[in-house]
Amino acid sequence: MSNFAEYLKGLRTEQRIGVRELGREVGVTGMHISNMEKGKSLPSPAVIVKLAEALGTDVDEMSHQANQIAPEIVGVIQNQPKAVPNFLRSAKDLTPEQWEMLQKQVDSMADDKK
Amino acid sequence: MNIDWPELSDEDIEHKAVTFRDEALTSLNISQGTSVPVEQIAELYLGYQFDFVEDNGALDSDVIGGIDFDSNTIIINAAIEGHIGRYSFTVAHEVAHHVLHRELFLEGRLEKSIMCRGGSVRPIEEVQADRFAEALIMPKDIVIKYFKAIKSRKPYSKRARLALSARIVKSSGLDNVSVSAMEMRLMHLGLIPALNEKMNPILKFLISILRR
Numbered sequence: 001m002s003n004f005a006e007y008l009k010g011l012r013t014e015q016r017i018g019v020r021e022l023g024r025e026v027g028v029t030g031m032h033i034s035n036m037e038k039g040k041s042l043p044s045p046a047v048i049v050k051l052a053e054a055l056g057t058d059v060d061e062m063s064h065q066a067n068q069i070a071p072e073i074v075g076v077i078q079n080q081p082k083a084v085p086n087f088l089r090s091a092k093d094l095t096p097e098q099w100e101m102l103q104k105q106v107d108s109m110a111d112d113k114k
Numbered sequence: 115m116n117i118d119w120p121e122l123s124d125e126d127i128e129h130k131a132v133t134f135r136d137e138a139l140t141s142l143n144i145s146q147g148t149s150v151p152v153e154q155i156a157e158l159y160l161g162y163q164f165d166f167v168e169d170n171g172a173l174d175s176d177v178i179g180g181i182d183f184d185s186n187t188i189i190i191n192a193a194i195e196g197h198i199g200r201y202s203f204t205v206a207h208e209v210a211h212h213v214l215h216r217e218l219f220l221e222g223r224l225e226k227s228i229m230c231r232g233g234s235v236r237p238i239e240e241v242q243a244d245r246f247a248e249a250l251i252m253p254k255d256i257v258i259k260y261f262k263a264i265k266s267r268k269p270y271s272k273r274a275r276l277a278l279s280a281r282i283v284k285s286s287g288l289d290n291v292s293v294s295a296m297e298m299r300l301m302h303l304g305l306i307p308a309l310n311e312k313m314n315p316i317l318k319f320l321i322s323i324l325r326r
Contacts, residue, residue, distance in 0.1 A: 013157070013158060016142065016144075016151075016154050016158060018151065018153030018154055018157065019153065019157070019164050020153060020195060020198075020201060021153060023195075029166070029192070029195055030164065030166060030190075030195050031166030031168075031192045031195060034163075034164050034165065034166050035166075
């Protein structure tokens with residue numbers, strides 16, 4: 001069973017939501033949910049967003065578990081096709097502490113913009 | 115496979131269903147509302163997983179569900195998933211097999227096999243599972259309460275029976291129950307006449323006069 005399969009089943013059973021019930025909430029069939037939980041299929045980015053919402057979890061974490069990138073992030077990359085890859089290349093060796101500092105700096109810049 | 119299934123009275127089955135539902139809901143810490151969460155009972159209380167199969171030979175075309183006691187799997191024909199009533203009843207029916215028949219089935223079978231719901235022939239174990247499923251997802255007290263709240267003449271025609279059943283499904287909040295399942299439940303509880311029961315001819319005559 002894949003990581004995502006276990007992750008999804010764990011979240012769903014923890015919240016006591018039925019297979020069909022979850023399917024209805026996110027607009028797919030119970031069969032699709034069941035197949036994802038057996039590792040037979042993977043969710044589309046749009047379904048990941050809905051699953052995260054229905055299960056009250058972080059969309060980035062869910063995307064990571066499914067080896068995917070959230071559509072919102074894909075949009076950012078597509079809007080800045082050079083800046084984002086350049087930035088990520090430069091930042092790839094930063095320590096967690098440096099990432100945290102960077103995040104604070106970016107948050108502050110975003111707040112100033114508002 | 116030739117298993118000598120024990121006879122169970124309607125009262126026995128009703129009692130087993132009530133006891134099972136109470137235990138399951140208590141264990142899951144779910145307060146008894148109206149709609150009975152059969153999916154959660156099957157999966158979280160009994161430990162079954164669901165397998166949805168399309169009409170590709172895994173199940174006979176007239177079979178809508180099955181239970182595999184070896185792999186703890188409830189098999190659902192994907193074609194019925196869109197109908198909440200049929201889906202819930204099928205899950206409840208498979209749960210019934212677990213409660214009523216699992217032990218004997220595992221003792222009596224000669225090879226690996228599953229129990230299935232569907233087909234035109236209804237052997238005793240299938241009839242018992244249907245009765246248990248009815249009692250599980252349509253609690254007697256709730257059905258009677260809402261039946262009494264609806265002032266209705268005794269329905270004899272199919273149309274009148276279904277109309278009454280639909281009203282009870284709607285008013286009771288048993289929203290995972292189909293109208294036809296409710297009709298059967300009402301009949302088995304003796305609240306509406308049996309299918310072959312005819313209206314008293316004098317009463318029928320008087321009603322026809324009143325309708326003129």
